[in-house]
Amino acid sequence: MMTRNAIILAAGMGSRMKSKLYKVLQPVAGKAMVDHVLTQIEKAGVDNVVTVVGHGADAVKNLLGDRTQYALQAEQLGTGHAVQQAEPLIGDAVGTTLIVSGDSPLFTAETFNKLYADHEAKGNAVTVLTSKAPDPSGYGRIIRGGDGNVDKIVEQKDANAAEQAVTEINTGVYVFDNQLLFQSLAEVTNDNAQGEYYLPDTLEILKGEGHVVGAYQMDDFDESMGVNDRVALATANAVMRKRINEKHMRNGVTLIDPLTTYIESDVVIGNDTTIEPNVFIKGNSVIGSDVVITAGSTIIDSTIEDNVTITSSQIEDSIMHQGSNAGPFAHLRPKSDVGENVHIGNFVEVKKATLGKGTKVGHLTYVGDADLGEDINIGAGTIFVNYDGVNKFHTTIGDHAFIGSNSKIVAPVNIGAKAMTAAGSTITDDIPAEGLGIARARQTTKENFYNRTAQGHKEAEENK
Ligand code: UD1
Ligand code: CA
Numbered sequence: 001m002m003t004r005n006a007i008i009l010a011a012g013m014g015s016r017m018k019s020k021l022y023k024v025l026q027p028v029a030g031k032a033m034v035d036h037v038l039t040q041i042e043k044a045g046v047d048n049v050v051t052v053v054g055h056g057a058d059a060v061k062n063l064l065g066d067r068t069q070y071a072l073q074a075e076q077l078g079t080g081h082a083v084q085q086a087e088p089l090i091g092d093a094v095g096t097t098l099i100v101s102g103d104s105p106l107f108t109a110e111t112f113n114k115l116y117a118d119h120e121a122k123g124n125a126v127t128v129l130t131s132k133a134p135d136p137s138g139y140g141r142i143i144r145g146g147d148g149n150v151d152k153i154v155e156q157k158d159a160n161a162a163e164q165a166v167t168e169i170n171t172g173v174y175v176f177d178n179q180l181l182f183q184s185l186a187e188v189t190n191d192n193a194q195g196e197y198y199l200p201d202t203l204e205i206l207k208g209e210g211h212v213v214g215a216y217q218m219d220d221f222d223e224s225m226g227v228n229d230r231v232a233l234a235t236a237n238a239v240m241r242k243r244i245n246e247k248h249m250r251n252g253v254t255l256i257d258p259l260t261t262y263i264e265s266d267v268v269i270g271n272d273t274t275i276e277p278n279v280f281i282k283g284n285s286v287i288g289s290d291v292v293i294t295a296g297s298t299i300i301d302s303t304i305e306d307n308v309t310i311t312s313s314q315i316e317d318s319i320m321h322q323g324s325n326a327g328p329f330a331h332l333r334p335k336s337d338v339g340e341n342v343h344i345g346n347f348v349e350v351k352k353a354t355l356g357k358g359t360k361v362g363h364l365t366y367v368g369d370a371d372l373g374e375d376i377n378i379g380a381g382t383i384f385v386n387y388d389g390v391n392k393f394h395t396t397i398g399d400h401a402f403i404g405s406n407s408k409i410v411a412p413v414n415i416g417a418k419a420m421t422a423a424g425s426t427i428t429d430d431i432p433a434e435g436l437g438i439a440r441a442r443q444t445t446k447e448n449f450y451n452r453t454a455q456g457h458k459e460a461e462e463n464k
Contacts, residue, residue, distance in 0.1 A: 003095035004046040004116075005178060009082045010034050010102030011054025011073040016229040022056030022305075025063065025101035026233055028242040030264030030282055032063055033227060036105035042067070044110035044116075046098065050086040078196030080188040083181070093178050099199070101172040105236055106223045106243075118216040119175040125211035126180070126203060128153070129173040131224040132217070138228065139169035140200050142215055150213045155201035157193035168217065169198055171224040180206060240265070270306065276285075294327070302332075318350075321357075339374070346452070353384075356399065369411065370395040379405030379423060386411045398433060 012411050014023020024034035031039075041049055049068040053060045054076055061070055071085040083099060090097065096119065098112060111129070119127035128150060130142050136155055141163050145151040153170045154163045174328035175317055184202040191298070192198060207213045218224060222239045225232060244265065245258040252271030255261045260277040267281045270289030280298045281287065288306035293299070296312045303319040304310065310320070311327030317334035326332060326344040338344060342355045345362035353367045356374035356408070361367060365379040369392050376397055385408050386392050398417030403409070409428040415421070416433030424440045431437040450456045 001094065003048065003093045004098070005090045005093055005095060006041045006046045006049045006085055006098040006100065007101050008034060008037055008041070008049065008051040008068070008085050008091075008100055008170075009079055009177040010060055010077055011052050011057075011082050011085075012103075013055040013076070014103065014228070017233075018230075019091060023227070025056060026227070028105045028227075028233070028236050029244055031266070033236075034060060034102035034104040035063060036265070037100050037102055037107065038064055038067060040107055040109045040112065041098065043098065044098075044112040045422050047095075048090055048093070050089050051102070052082045054082075057352045060300075074099035078190065078194070079199035080185055080197035080201060083199055084185050084197075087182050087185075090178065091182050095178055096180055097176045097178045099176065101226060103227045103297075104172055104224065105227065106225060106239055107171075107173065108223065111218055111223060114218070115173065115175055115216050119214065122212065122214050124214035125206045126174055126176045127216050128200075128203060129171045129224070130168050130215045130217045131171055131219075131221045132167050133169045133221055134167075136164075136167045136169045136464075137225070140172075141166040142168040142170060144168075144215065145207075149207075150215045151207060152201055153198075155192065155194070155198060155200070169224075171218070172226055174199075176202075180211065184209075288322075291406075297327075313344075339387060369393065370397065372397045373399035373401070373417065375399060376401045376403070378403045379407065381406040382409065383407075384409050384411060 010024040012023060017023050026033045028036060050071050051064060051068045052071050052073050054073040056074060069089055071089055073082045073085045078306045099464045100107060115127060115129050135141060140153045140155050141159055143151045143154055143163060184205040186198050187205050188201045190197050203213045225236060227233050227236050231436045244263050245255055245261055248263060248269050249255055254274040257277040262277055262280045264282045267285045269287040272289050273287055273291040274295045276295040278296050279293050283301035285299050285302050287304045290307045291304055292309045294311045298314045299311050300316045302317060304314045305320060305322040308320045308327040313327035313330040315332045318332040318336035320338045321340045323340055324338045324342040328346050331346045331349045335352040336350040337354040339355050339357040341358050343360040344350060347364045348361050349366045351368040353370040355372045358374050359372050359376040361378040365378055365382045366384055368384050368386040382403050384395055388445045393411035395413050397415045401415050402420045404421045404423035404425065406424045407421045410426060410428045413427060413429045416431060418434045419431040421427050421437045422438035425437055426439050427437045
């Protein structure tokens with residue numbers, strides 16, 4: 001049976017990145033580069049994927065899980081040596097093998113499929129995917145023969161002046177006849193400037209054995225870029241950002257300034273939503289329709305339903321139901337569940353709390369570890385005192401309760417439906433439904449007090 005296999009090369013350290021994080025795990029639009037590569041390979045449809053791991057093997061395996069098989073390259077002796085590590089897993093397969101570097105995050109499944117189509121149509125032994133680089137330095141150069149097919153690929157460090165002038169580059173993506181791949185790899189040596197076993201050397205070997213070595217040139221150089229350092233990482237992020245933002249705009253989302261809107265790969269957004277500049281939407285966030293998100297907001301792993309307004313606020317791992325709003329300068333910390341039409345005003349922090357429909361928390365308040373019913377009003381400056389330095393305690397407040405401004409709710413405490421607290425109270429005991437909790441000193445008023453102040457004395461002396 002003919003099978004379609006794929007190998008992802010992901011064992012390198014990526015020393016040019018100068019990072020503690022292994023290169024293929026560096027994020028582009030919030031997703032590790034190697035994850036982008038695997039996602040597109042999955043979309044293209046292959047039978048087996050082998051990821052070659054070495055540096056950061058455990059971290060890469062943790063991330064990709066059972067979406068791929070793994071081959072370990074204990075020592076990084078070059079891309080050819082890396083591919084050889086997959087031989088025990090797929091060496092016997094009859095069919096084709098697509099090879100992609102884990103540091104090339106912008107390739108699309110469409111491009112892989114065009115490469116397959118060209119390879120199959122021409123009956124090549126191998127077809128390398130190439131592109132024309134405005135600046136080819138750092139890439140392997142494609143040296144074509146008189147027949148237009150490929151004679152060989154020469155790495156930057158091994159290239160003479162004439163070869164360096166070639167602008168057609170090796171993108172690091174190939175489709176091979178699987179068995180010819182492993183046969184030719186066995187003949188690759190490390191006799192070159194870097195002392196490495198180069199995968200591209202298999203092309204010259206196959207050509208020498210009389211096989212047809214083809215090249216398929218893609219149009220878009222940007223898509224083919226390899227990311228070796230942080231300058232390229234920023235470029236790749238910009239390209240991916242443009243791609244993501246254009247997708248959302250075509251789907252009916254208004255981005256006031258797409259150049260400064262940062263939406264990660266897996267985010268979903270409904271139509272007629274408007275997003276202002278300097279907004280970050282990350283992780284698995286799902287944003288509904290007719291949502292307005294104003295400048296400077298950050299939304300992480302959250303669900304934002306239709307008709308919500310988020311004004312310059314930060315929302316993390318939370319849900320905002322239809323018609324609710326937050327901000328300016330609100331902070332929803334993890335596990336906040338903000339009900340329909342709830343209003344969260346300025347300088348309000350909410351953490352691990354449920355707020356029922358229509359409840360209002362307008363100003364300068366902390367709500368933590370609490371269940372709030374519907375149509376509650378929380379006055380300005382209210383603090384849920386939920387922590388004694390060791391344990392967190394819970395507060396429950398019933399529907400239609402009215403919490404006076406500057407109340408301190410010392411948890412654990414239950415406040416019943418339609419109950420009230422007097423402004424400035426420090427509430428330590430439960431309040432039954434429809435009751436009032438008042439916990440503050442009574443006011444005493446002293447008449448003619450001014451004369452007893454220092455200023456009053458001074459004025460009295462002067463007027464003598
Ligand atoms: C490679 C190609 C070059 C091509 C460029 C495209 C070779 C020798 N050169 O160069 O022709 O133009 O990609 O971007 O193949 N890796 C391993 N094990 C190793 C070495 C590398 O798994 O022993 C992995 C790396 O993690 C990386 C990929 O292979 O994901 C490519 O290696 P890298 O060192 O980045 O190759 P380039 O110098 O970019
Ligand atoms: Ca590279």
